[in-house]
Amino acid sequence: MGASQQEQGPLRVALLGCGVVGSEVARLLTQQSADLASRVGAPLELVGIAVRDASAPRPLAESVDRSLLTEDAEGLVTRADIVIEVMGGIEPARSLLLRAIEAGAAVVTANKALLAEDGPTLYKAADTAGVDIYFEAAVAGAIPIVRPVRESLAGDHVRRILGIVNGTTNYVLDQMASTGMSFDDAVKQAQDLGYAEADPTADVEGFDAAAKAAILASLAFHTRVSLEDVAREGITAITADDVAWAAQTGHVIKLLAIAEAVTGDDGAHGVSVRVHPALVPLTHPLAGVRGAFNAVFVEADAAGELMFYGRGAGGSPTASAVLGDVVSAARHRVLGGKGPEESIYAALPILPASTAVTRYQVRLAVDDRPGVLAQVAQVLASKGVSIEAVRQPSEPSDGTQGDGPTGVAHLVITTHAAAEAALAATVDAIAVLEPVREITSVLRVEGA
Numbered sequence: 001m002g003a004s005q006q007e008q009g010p011l012r013v014a015l016l017g018c019g020v021v022g023s024e025v026a027r028l029l030t031q032q033s034a035d036l037a038s039r040v041g042a043p044l045e046l047v048g049i050a051v052r053d054a055s056a057p058r059p060l061a062e063s064v065d066r067s068l069l070t071e072d073a074e075g076l077v078t079r080a081d082i083v084i085e086v087m088g089g090i091e092p093a094r095s096l097l098l099r100a101i102e103a104g105a106a107v108v109t110a111n112k113a114l115l116a117e118d119g120p121t122l123y124k125a126a127d128t129a130g131v132d133i134y135f136e137a138a139v140a141g142a143i144p145i146v147r148p149v150r151e152s153l154a155g156d157h158v159r160r161i162l163g164i165v166n167g168t169t170n171y172v173l174d175q176m177a178s179t180g181m182s183f184d185d186a187v188k189q190a191q192d193l194g195y196a197e198a199d200p201t202a203d204v205e206g207f208d209a210a211a212k213a214a215i216l217a218s219l220a221f222h223t224r225v226s227l228e229d230v231a232r233e234g235i236t237a238i239t240a241d242d243v244a245w246a247a248q249t250g251h252v253i254k255l256l257a258i259a260e261a262v263t264g265d266d267g268a269h270g271v272s273v274r275v276h277p278a279l280v281p282l283t284h285p286l287a288g289v290r291g292a293f294n295a296v297f298v299e300a301d302a303a304g305e306l307m308f309y310g311r312g313a314g315g316s317p318t319a320s321a322v323l324g325d326v327v328s329a330a331r332h333r334v335l336g337g338k339g340p341e342e343s344i345y346a347a348l349p350i351l352p353a354s355t356a357v358t359r360y361q362v363r364l365a366v367d368d369r370p371g372v373l374a375q376v377a378q379v380l381a382s383k384g385v386s387i388e389a390v391r392q393p394s395e396p397s398d399g400t401q402g403d404g405p406t407g408v409a410h411l412v413i414t415t416h417a418a419a420e421a422a423l424a425a426t427v428d429a430i431a432v433l434e435p436v437r438e439i440t441s442v443l444r445v446e447g448a
């Protein structure tokens, strides 16, 4: 350690929230204090942990001094050099972060919901105050993806980001596919394991993935993208039957987040961002992303394809990302310098998700008699939707439809890439054909 570093006094660190992530941040800050001091060039002193109820029992590592727990979050943020926000929600998290920034503190947050709703207010406040704002933990937990997109790829042109960015839904879909567990039981397990948000609706309805997609899209395309710009569909409509049929046809269902450069009908360039369940071929690397793991593919003009993989949820992995940000902010305090500011110079229009063309798989139950397939194919042709494959598989081996009516055949039609509107019109026309009993599901196919 150099002389100037030895003279540096401790940096005061305030922690807001002591739940799944906060308790692990506190543990790492205290257990690894010697290493952190060496890496930063100054000790990091945890000066307080804001909680709702300081007397409530909570599992905390022995290294953490319980007298640091306080219910005075407002007072705490004004006496710190670095404020870590891991309490979640919009308020009071936003007000506390703004207050910390105004008081001159650098801030680190894992709060994707807040960033996707009102990130620009925080970024502007941080720019005005000349302090750092870091948020690696807000997207894909432990996986370094914010920093690579925000900094490492700052000299390139990102074309597309495609990934699994929600651990809870990936865990749920994986459990349903691999063990036959029910949706509700799998969600409960994800909650018990610390993957789910305080309200797991945010996970299963796709809000959490949409917030992360908005954050990544903003960084990748130098354009403000907020939660409401993201076309969102969660996994609550996915049935055990869908999961079984996906396997039968060589796929697995994943909740995907996709942000891509698109060209509108008028030739204008823009960005489209969407989150929805999709069929992924078993041969694609995303199909092998199990449990609460996440994976993100980035396609950039010069770099080509990049893949980021790791634990996307859970206390310890998320705390790792938080601590990395704390070290960056702390180094700036010691050595000078500052992290990047918001980059929105491109200001691209946000185009509807329907601008993107994708392949689809349409599953339907029809009368089991000659000529039906020809009728269905005729509708597809008349709507300009090209067929890639038609299968009439036997029912899934788990018998999910095994006691259905006799005389019924199941058709699985995979299309070539088609526009959303053309596909919707096609499905509507097929549904009213006389031998068609039911359109069982319509799912996008990605990653072929």
Ligand SMILES: NC(=O)C1=CN([C@@H]2O[C@H](COP(=O)(O)OP(=O)(O)OC[C@H]3O[C@@H](n4cnc5c(N)ncnc54)[C@H](O)[C@@H]3O)[C@@H](O)[C@H]2O)C=CC1
Residues within 6 Å of the ligand: 016, 017, 018, 019, 020, 021, 022, 050, 051, 052, 053, 073, 085, 086, 087, 088, 089, 091, 092, 110, 111, 112, 113, 137, 138, 141, 194, 195, 196, 197, 198, 312, 313, 314, 315, 318
């Ligand atoms: N759990 C995970 O795997 C990940 C969580 N995150 C984000 O990290 C943040 C925290 O998540 P978790 O630790 O899982 O949540 P949690 O619900 O386990 O912990 C939140 C903590 O903040 C405290 N808190 C909430 N409002 C408060 C207030 N007004 N005053 C004082 N304390 C308050 C709660 O009492 C609780 O201790 C959220 O923004 C979440 O989206 C990000 C990545 C992964």
Ligand SMILES: N[C@@H](CC=O)C(=O)O
Residues within 6 Å of the ligand: 138, 140, 141, 165, 166, 167, 168, 169, 195, 196, 197, 203, 208, 312, 313, 314
């Ligand atoms: N609830 C989130 C936690 C991490 O961001 C998830 O399941 O991915």
Ligand code: NA
Residues within 6 Å of the ligand: 136, 137, 138, 139, 140, 141, 142, 143, 144, 145, 146, 321
């Ligand atoms: Na991350």
